[in-house]
Amino acid sequence: MTETFDHGGGVRSIRVPIPDNPLGYTLVYVVDTDRGPVLVDTGWDDPASWEVLAAGLAACGTSVAEVHGVVVTHHHPDHHGLSGQVREASGAWVAMHAADAAIVRRTRETRPGRWYAYMAAKLAAAGAPEEHVAPLRAARGRRTLPGLAPALPDREIVPGELLDLPGRRLRAIWTPGHTPGHVCLHLEEEHPAQLPGHGRLFSGDHVLPEITPHIGLYEDPDDATVTDPLGDYLDSLERVGRLTPAEVLPAHQYAFTDAPGRVRELLTHHEERLTGLLDLLSEPLTPWQLAERMEWNRPWPEIPYASRNIAVSEAEAHLRRLVKLGRAEPVAGGEPVAYVAV
Numbered sequence: 001m002t003e004t005f006d007h008g009g010g011v012r013s014i015r016v017p018i019p020d021n022p023l024g025y026t027l028v029y030v031v032d033t034d035r036g037p038v039l040v041d042t043g044w045d046d047p048a049s050w051e052v053l054a055a056g057l058a059a060c061g062t063s064v065a066e067v068h069g070v071v072v073t074h075h076h077p078d079h080h081g082l083s084g085q086v087r088e089a090s091g092a093w094v095a096m097h098a099a100d101a102a103i104v105r106r107t108r109e110t111r112p113g114r115w116y117a118y119m120a121a122k123l124a125a126a127g128a129p130e131e132h133v134a135p136l137r138a139a140r141g142r143r144t145l146p147g148l149a150p151a152l153p154d155r156e157i158v159p160g161e162l163l164d165l166p167g168r169r170l171r172a173i174w175t176p177g178h179t180p181g182h183v184c185l186h187l188e189e190e191h192p193a194q195l196p197g198h199g200r201l202f203s204g205d206h207v208l209p210e211i212t213p214h215i216g217l218y219e220d221p222d223d224a225t226v227t228d229p230l231g232d233y234l235d236s237l238e239r240v241g242r243l244t245p246a247e248v249l250p251a252h253q254y255a256f257t258d259a260p261g262r263v264r265e266l267l268t269h270h271e272e273r274l275t276g277l278l279d280l281l282s283e284p285l286t287p288w289q290l291a292e293r294m295e296w297n298r299p300w301p302e303i304p305y306a307s308r309n310i311a312v313s314e315a316e317a318h319l320r321r322l323v324k325l326g327r328a329e330p331v332a333g334g335e336p337v338a339y340v341a342v
Contacts, residue, residue, distance in 0.1 A: 108152070135305075
C-alpha cells in the first residue's frame with residue numbers, strides 16, 4: 001500500500017519502504033517546481049521500493065518520467081539508492097554535496113578486496129575478537145560489494161546557495177556528522193499553515209523527531225586524517241537550531257515543529273553519553289570493549305554482526321571527541337590501543 005501525505009504549499013511525501021530494516025521507510029519528498037517535480041531523496045534500490053515510489057508519484061498527480069531533479073541529503077542507500085533509476089527514467093539531474101559525492105566515487109572505484117582488508121584491519125585495531133574479524137579476512141577475494149554501486153551525481157550542492165529549483169527558494173545548509181557531506185535544505189518560503197518560524201527544513205537524517213542518528217567514523221582506505229564527526233555533528237546541530245524553521249520535514253518518522261527544542265534534546269543526549277563513557281573509561285578499554293559496555297537498543301549479544309561494526313564506529317567517534325576535548329587519552333604501548341579517562 002502506497003502512503004502519501006500533502007504537507008501543503010506544493011510539498012508532498014511518499015513512504016518508500018526499506019527492506020528488512022527497523023526504520024521501515026524513507027520519506028521521499030516531492031517538491032513542485034515550475035519545471036516539474038523535484039525529489040528530496042529517492043529511497044532504497046529495491047524493486048518493491050521502486051514500485052512504491054512510482055505509485056506514490058502517480059498518487060501525487062505526476063510520474064517518474066516527469067521528475068526534473070533529485071536532491072540527495074546524503075549518500076546512504078536508503079536516501080540515494082534509487083537516484084540512478086529515477087535519472088534513467090526521466091533524464092533528471094542528481095545533486096549531492098561534494099564530500100558525499102567523493103564517497104560515492106570512492107565506493108565505485110575501490111576494489112572490494114581493498115575494502116574488506118581495510119575493514120578487517122580497522123576492527124582488529126579497535127580490539128575486535130578474531131572470530132568477528134575472520135569473515136572479513138575471508139571475503140578479501142570477492143569481486144563485488146553487494147548493493148554498493150551507487151549512481152554518481154551530476155550536480156554539486158554548494159552550502160549556502162539556493163538550488164536550481166525554478167519558482168522555489170531552497171537553500172542548502174551543510175550539516176556534516178551523520179556523513180561528511182550531509183545537507184539539510186531550508187525552504188525559505190512562508191509556511192502554508194502560517195506556523196511561527198522561518199520556512200521549512202528538509203532535515204534528512206540530521207534531526208529526527210525521536211531517533212538519534214548514527215554518528216560514526218568517515219571511512220576512507222586511502223586517507224588517514226583523524227576526523228571528529230561527533231564534533232562536526234554537534235556544531236551542525238547548533239547551526240540548524242539557529243534557523244528556527246516553522247516545521248521540520250525529516251527523512252524518517254514524521255514532520256514536527258520546535259526544531260530548537262529537539263536540537264537541545266540531541267545536544268543534551270550526546271553530552272550525557274560522553275559523561276557516561278567517561279565513567280566506563282575509569283579503566284582502560286579498547287573501542288570494541290567500550291562498545292560492548294555502551295547502552296544500545298538491545299543487549300550486545302543480540303546485536304547483529306553488521307550492526308556491531310556500526311556500534312564500534314560510533315564508540316570510536318565518541319572516543320575521538322573525548323580525546324579532542326582532553327577528557328580521555330590513549331594508553332601508550334598497547335595493541336590494540338585502549339583509552340582511559342583523564
